[in-house]
Amino acid sequence: MEISEILDIPPYSLNKVDKEQILSPYLTNLSRHHYKHCTPFRKMMDSVGFDTQKEYHYADLPFLPVRLFKMFDLYSVPQNEIIKTMISSGTSGQSVSRIFLDRDTSAAQTKTLTQIVSSFIGTQRLPMMIIDSESIIKDRNLFSARGAGILGFSIFGSKRMYALNEQMQLNIEQLQGFTEQHKEKRIFMFGFTFMIYQHFYKELARSSIKLDLSNAVLIHGGGWKNLISEAVTPDVFRKKLNDVCRLNQVHDYYGMVEQTGTIYMECEYGHLHAPAFSDVIIRRAHDFSIADAGEKGIIQVLSILPKSYPGHSLLTEDAGVLLGEDNCACGRLGKYFKIAGRLKNAEIRGCGDTYAEKF
Amino acid sequence: MRKSFDDIILLFPNTICIEELEKIPATQPFSNDVVEFLNALSQELSKDPKIRNYPDVATFAFFCRKANILQIKKRYVSEETIRLGRGIVFHVTPSNVPVNFAYSLLCGILSGNVNIVRVPSKDFEQVTIICNAITRIASNTVYQNCANRIVIVKYDRNSSATSLFSSFCDVRVIWGGDETIAQIRKSSIPARSFDVTFADRYSLCIINADQYIKEQNHEAVALGFYNDTYLFDQNACTSPHLVVWLGTKEIVYKAKKVFWNKLYNIVKQKYGPIQPIIVVDKLTALYNQAVNSDGVHKTTSNDNLLWLVDIDILSPQIEDFRCSSGYFSEYHANSLLEVATIINRKYQTLAYYGFNKMELSNFVKNNNLPGIDRIVPIGRTTDFSVIWDGFDLIRTLTRCCNIIAK
Numbered sequence: 001m002e003i004s005e006i007l008d009i010p011p012y013s014l015n016k017v018d019k020e021q022i023l024s025p026y027l028t029n030l031s032r033h034h035y036k037h038c039t040p041f042r043k044m045m046d047s048v049g050f051d052t053q054k055e056y057h058y059a060d061l062p063f064l065p066v067r068l069f070k071m072f073d074l075y076s077v078p079q080n081e082i083i084k085t086m087i088s089s090g091t092s093g094q095s096v097s098r099i100f101l102d103r104d105t106s107a108a109q110t111k112t113l114t115q116i117v118s119s120f121i122g123t124q125r126l127p128m129m130i131i132d133s134e135s136i137i138k139d140r141n142l143f144s145a146r147g148a149g150i151l152g153f154s155i156f157g158s159k160r161m162y163a164l165n166e167q168m169q170l171n172i173e174q175l176q177g178f179t180e181q182h183k184e185k186r187i188f189m190f191g192f193t194f195m196i197y198q199h200f201y202k203e204l205a206r207s208s209i210k211l212d213l214s215n216a217v218l219i220h221g222g223g224w225k226n227l228i229s230e231a232v233t234p235d236v237f238r239k240k241l242n243d244v245c246r247l248n249q250v251h252d253y254y255g256m257v258e259q260t261g262t263i264y265m266e267c268e269y270g271h272l273h274a275p276a277f278s279d280v281i282i283r284r285a286h287d288f289s290i291a292d293a294g295e296k297g298i299i300q301v302l303s304i305l306p307k308s309y310p311g312h313s314l315l316t317e318d319a320g321v322l323l324g325e326d327n328c329a330c331g332r333l334g335k336y337f338k339i340a341g342r343l344k345n346a347e348i349r350g351c352g353d354t355y356a357e358k359f
Numbered sequence: 360m361r362k363s364f365d366d367i368i369l370l371f372p373n374t375i376c377i378e379e380l381e382k383i384p385a386t387q388p389f390s391n392d393v394v395e396f397l398n399a400l401s402q403e404l405s406k407d408p409k410i411r412n413y414p415d416v417a418t419f420a421f422f423c424r425k426a427n428i429l430q431i432k433k434r435y436v437s438e439e440t441i442r443l444g445r446g447i448v449f450h451v452t453p454s455n456v457p458v459n460f461a462y463s464l465l466c467g468i469l470s471g472n473v474n475i476v477r478v479p480s481k482d483f484e485q486v487t488i489i490c491n492a493i494t495r496i497a498s499n500t501v502y503q504n505c506a507n508r509i510v511i512v513k514y515d516r517n518s519s520a521t522s523l524f525s526s527f528c529d530v531r532v533i534w535g536g537d538e539t540i541a542q543i544r545k546s547s548i549p550a551r552s553f554d555v556t557f558a559d560r561y562s563l564c565i566i567n568a569d570q571y572i573k574e575q576n577h578e579a580v581a582l583g584f585y586n587d588t589y590l591f592d593q594n595a596c597t598s599p600h601l602v603v604w605l606g607t608k609e610i611v612y613k614a615k616k617v618f619w620n621k622l623y624n625i626v627k628q629k630y631g632p633i634q635p636i637i638v639v640d641k642l643t644a645l646y647n648q649a650v651n652s653d654g655v656h657k658t659t660s661n662d663n664l665l666w667l668v669d670i671d672i673l674s675p676q677i678e679d680f681r682c683s684s685g686y687f688s689e690y691h692a693n694s695l696l697e698v699a700t701i702i703n704r705k706y707q708t709l710a711y712y713g714f715n716k717m718e719l720s721n722f723v724k725n726n727n728l729p730g731i732d733r734i735v736p737i738g739r740t741t742d743f744s745v746i747w748d749g750f751d752l753i754r755t756l757t758r759c760c761n762i763i764a765k
Contacts, residue, residue, distance in 0.1 A: 040650040047649035047668075048657055065643045072650060285635035287662035298635050317639055343636040 001026065003108060006304060011116050011275035012332035016325055019276060019334065020057065026304050027058040027312055034310035037076035041310040059281055059290065063300050063313040066097065066258050075100035077308045088145050088257045099257055102308040109261030109305055113152055116275050120251060120265060121156060121217050127182045128157025129175075129216070131191030131200045133164040145257040146192060149221065152260065153190045163191075163200060170203045179211050186215050192222035193252065196241075197232060204244040211245040221253040221263065225342060234270060254339055258311045262303040264337075269329050271336040278303035280337055282322045283315075293322045296340050317343045366518045370478065370490045370511040372497065381527065383508060385444030386471040388757055389432040393468050396496070396505035398425040403492040409484070415458040416485050422743060423465065431469075431745060435753060442757040444471025446529035451521070451543055452476060453535035456595065457483035460511070462743045463532055468508055469745070470756035475510045475524050522546040530555060530756055555755055557596070557748050560707035561678040564599035564737065565698065568606030568614035570713025580712060581621035583738020587710055589630050590741070592684045596748075597708040597733075597740040600681040602689045603673075603698055611691050619667060626664050626685065637684045638663040648680035648688070675701045699726035706730030707748060710737045 001022055014022065032052050034041045041064075048062050068074065075082060081102040088097035101109070130150055137147040154160060161178045165171050179187070191200070196218075204211065218241070224232070232240075234252060241247045254272050255263035262278035274280050281290055282297040291297035299320040306312045319340040328336045369375060386392075404410055404420035411417075421427070435442075448467040452460035460478045467474035478486050490511055497506035514520045525531060525546035533543050534557045544554070564584070574580060588598045604611045645668060649655040654671025668688045670677070677688060678701075692698055699722065709731050711719065719734050732749035735742065745752045 043649045043653075043655075044646040047645060047655045049659075064646065065639050067639070067643050068646055071643075071647060285633055285638045285663065286631070288638070298639065315639060315642065317636065319635065343639065344634070345636060 003304060003307075006277060007108065007111050007115060009276045011119050011277070012273060012334055014276045015333050019279070022276075023279065023302070023304065024056065024058045027061055027302055028054075028056045030304070030307065030312045031056070031061055033307065034076045034312070038074060038310050040072050040074055041076070058279070058302055058313075061302070061313050063302075063315045064310065065315045066256070066317065069097040069099060069258055069309075069311070070095040073098060073100070074311075075309045077102045082308065086145070086148055086257050086260065097257060099260070099311065100309045105305060105308040108307070110152065110155065112261040112275075112277055112305060113263065114155060115277075116263060116265060117153070117156055117219065120219070121186075121188055125156060125158040126186050126188040127159045127161070127178070128154065129161050129163055129178060129187055129189045130154075130157075131163045131189065131196045131220075133166050133168060134162040135166045146222070148257065148260065149192070150190065153219065156188055156190075164195075168195075168199050170200070170207075172207075172209060175211065176209070179213060183212065183215065186217065187213060189213070189216050189218040189247070191218075191220055193220045193224060193237070194222060194226040196220055197227055197230075197237065201237075201240055201244060205240070214246040214248060216247055217249040217251070218247055219251050219253060219265075221255055223254075224339075228341070234266075256301070256316065258314055259301055259303045259306065261305045262301075267328060267330040267332060267336070270338075271323055271328055271330070272338060273328065273330075273332050274335040274337075276334065277305065280320065280322070280335055282320050282337065291322065293324055296321050298343065299337075299339075319343055366514055367520050368513040370486070370513055371493050371509060372506070375510050377527070380447065380473055380475075380510065383473050385446050385473070388435060388442055388444065388470045388753055389428070390471065392502075392505045393471075394425060394428050394432070396468070396502045397423040397428055397465065399496045399499075399502055400492055401425075403496050404489070407488060407492065409488055413485050413488065416488055418743075419458050419461050419489070422462075428469070431753075441760040441762065442471075442754075443760060444473075445756060445758050446472060447527065448472045448474050448530045448532060448756060449524045449528035450474060450476040450532045451534060451539070452478055453539075454479035454481055456534075456591070457485035458489070459534060460486065461489050463534065464509065464511075466745055466752040466756060467532075468505060470753045472530075472756055473508045473510075475512065475528070477520075477524075478511060478513050480513055480515055528552055532756075533557065555750060555752075559705070560596040560748070561681070561705045562597050562599050562708035562710070562740065563601040563603065563698075563706070564710040564712075565603045565605065565695070565714065566614065566618070566711070566737075567713030568604050568611040571614045571618065572610055574712075577617055577621050578625075580737055581618065581625055583736070584618075584622055584710075585625045585629065586738060587740040589626060589685060593686065594683045595741060599708070599710050599740070600687065601677055602687055604689065604691045605694070608691070615689070619665065623661070623665050630685070631664060633663055633684060637682075641666055641682050641684070641686050644680060644682035644686055652676060652680070673697055673701055675703065677701060678703075678705060695722050696726070698722075699728060702726075702728045702730045704730045707732050708740050709734045710740050711735070712737050 006022060035045050035052055045062060050062055082100045083103055084101040084106055086099040086101065132150060137150055161174060163171060163175055238250050241250065252266040253263045262275060264272040264274060266272050279302045281300040283300055284291050284297050296319055299316045299318045301316060302313045320337050321340055322335060322337045325335045326333045401420045401423035404416060410420065450463040450467060452463055460476050464474055464476050493509065496502050521543060525548050528548060529552050531548055532555045533540050537559045540556050540558060591598060604615065641663060645657055648668060652672065652674055656669045658667040658669055660666055665685045670688050670690050673690045680688060711734060
């Protein structure tokens, strides 16, 4: 199947068997494509005995640790076809990932995101409230993950309103005006989990302002890493937001700059869902074998989108648990899972004073 | 004048007075006081039932016994030059090897110095066991002379204590890698003082397959190699990362099979579970190695405990391609000459099987090797010796007084 045909499949309509039949040949071909066009990738594949003649099940394809995108510039198209370089928002001092996109890959990302998100919020554009500052997207030459996320999701907005100013303070008046103006409509809210908690929820809770966002739907991502220390769980997060602005439709998503587009949306039951265009495999650290449902392991993500860079099969540094497949109460087909935090930094013996980043 | 040291935790003794420490004279190395003190420490530690759980403490106790120390002394007494300790030695010991501080201290007192030892800020039972034993024997007046020369402290990374101790020490001994050394060196030391540094090192192993295949006890060799590597998660500076095979093709093929199978069986029993981030590290290390060099092939493995990477080309870059917890590159060499081409200053320990002393010393001398400070049989890489990393610690921590007779 061509990618355009696959992307027309409703995102949560494929069962296990159908999905394997479509994804296995497509992803195997992607491995061959990158093998042919990306020298570092070819050398990696040669080191683990990848066979270009073999038809692989996608679970048997080699996977690259995401850290490699911080170490090497990996791309599979002529350099002059690269139209965007996405970077991950690494914390200061750490190196960042660089993801190279050509026109086709970038367009496929947009189309995929539209497919997935519109299955949750509808195909009509909605007034959009972005819980961030507009300054984050001003520099368009270098796309940070946050900026890219906002721009990516902006296609669902008719009017856009940024809830924070450059000092990360609430634009109270605009916020109230926007809410009032669209009180008859559905509002689409978007932002990063930590930003929402820190600069939106906390500020609203501190002030006496009451917003009525009971007609809104919030989609948020970026992970919970910074909220763990504040003991904010997804349930607490939802409850607190409801307290300050009567928001009651909230969807988290799991995604990464290395596989933009194929995000994993949270359903009404709090489960993250793999769409038809990508999959997750939870692997055991002991031998990389596939973990059982309910068993914690390392998350591998596969996506049909990465054509301009070899990111179609990646080993993340996140832990996760598969909850089930094709049988979530929400009715969506495909795997559903939850995140169990980042992999812990190793405690190893030895002479070194610190276990620093070795790469 | 001197800054207070409120944030320093004294593990031994209860109180210190720096001005008093500076007044204690350095003595000749291997004084009877010290030999007796160490012997008492050895006995005290051996009495502690807890050391059964800590073979590293037991090994240290065994090292301290009188017979061993007198054996070491023999190598030094024949000298005509008078040697005296340098004064105050400030030891900064590594955070991940609990007993290392004790060996560093041992060298300091054996060579006649007053010692301030900084132990890891993380709590280790081994450190407590040794400090408690020192406290107990120090209460005996016979050993007070020697006990007065010992200060064991613990403090946080951001404490000003490092600057304080650096400001008056005669020698600073820094264990723990390049980053720590750079960090500690921000604190200056007096003009005549100097640093003894134990930087990041690289270690390897050579095996003569023709000899190995004739070995009667392959288990023992494998266990020795296990202790060389997995015991410290292959992260000690002495742990081999590269195994070089010598011999004919067929024999090397057979020897490899036996060697790694025996090792794997031990690893399976004794090691693990492997931490998830480590397997990500291993895969990253493999792909990094594959991208940066040619002819890299990972051997099929049962699981992620033991990874072997076959290399067709032995390049000087090999030291960059390493990982912890069971990641070995292996190469079949035609001769030791090939190995000589990759050796640089960073190389520390060469573990071997099936070579005689003549072959090994010729290997070093004929090739003028710029690196490799220790050549030891497989299984002995972590054995402590007062000659470490190319330094004779007794000679380094003493000064010579030269008398010319008329």
